[in-house]
Amino acid sequence: MHDDVSLPVLYSFRRCPYAMRARLALAQAGHAVQLREVLLRDKPPELLAVSPAATVPVLVLPDRVLVHSLDIMRWAWQGHDPDGWLTRSEAPEHQALIDANDSDFKRALDRYKYAERFPDRPASAYRDDAVVALIAALEPRLAVQPQLGGAMPCLTDLALMPFVRQFAAVDAAWWAQAPLPATRAWLQGWLAHPLFATAMVASPCWAPGDAPVVFPGQSLCPTPGPILQSRRPVASSG
Numbered sequence: 001m002h003d004d005v006s007l008p009v010l011y012s013f014r015r016c017p018y019a020m021r022a023r024l025a026l027a028q029a030g031h032a033v034q035l036r037e038v039l040l041r042d043k044p045p046e047l048l049a050v051s052p053a054a055t056v057p058v059l060v061l062p063d064r065v066l067v068h069s070l071d072i073m074r075w076a077w078q079g080h081d082p083d084g085w086l087t088r089s090e091a092p093e094h095q096a097l098i099d100a101n102d103s104d105f106k107r108a109l110d111r112y113k114y115a116e117r118f119p120d121r122p123a124s125a126y127r128d129d130a131v132v133a134l135i136a137a138l139e140p141r142l143a144v145q146p147q148l149g150g151a152m153p154c155l156t157d158l159a160l161m162p163f164v165r166q167f168a169a170v171d172a173a174w175w176a177q178a179p180l181p182a183t184r185a186w187l188q189g190w191l192a193h194p195l196f197a198t199a200m201v202a203s204p205c206w207a208p209g210d211a212p213v214v215f216p217g218q219s220l221c222p223t224p225g226p227i228l229q230s231r232r233p234v235a236s237s238g
Helices: 017-029 045-050 069-077 092-113 123-144 155-170 172-177 181-191 194-199 226-230
Strands: 009-012 033-037 058-060
Touching: 009 017, 017 069, 017 155, 017 194, 045 058, 069 155, 092 123, 092 155, 123 155, 123 181, 155 172, 155 181, 181 194
Parallel strands: 009 033
Antiparallel strands: 009 058
């Protein structure tokens, strides 16, 4: 039994894709934390005290504070990675995918989602930018293997999935008929997976004095579930 108040503290916002990727990694690695759900428009002083930028996620450890989602993901598996989630993601091509996701793709995604704020171009132009920045590189990779990590997933799958999820949701009708069958199947597999359900359990906004909320709760799913294990590589259509 762990002492809830001695657990690391994770400041998070449920819908934020950066926070989502951190929760996915912590849950998969089996790290329990005190979850503090915050409203980004009303950031608590306790968050500002440990991270003046007050972005999420923030993981408060006994000896340091991690303020970048990828650092939290790597910490989750550091020193204990029996299933290779971290090691499979260390190849240069994986870092290139993550860099593309967090730069050009994220920039295009924000403009696609909020096209009314950027009226100098139609939403479809920003969507095309996003496809070029990342999605076009995912499709051929996922056409010959079920996960970005290969036969089994890795950090890269969890790092990219929340952002691809946002992209797919902007225009669900377009996404459903786009020539991206392998990427659609990959995303749907993750959305149906128990690990995603674990990471997305709703929690009330935290306030000082609240009883600790332990994440993940009883729904912890530390290993790949049957949905991921049962998928077969999709043959390339040429």
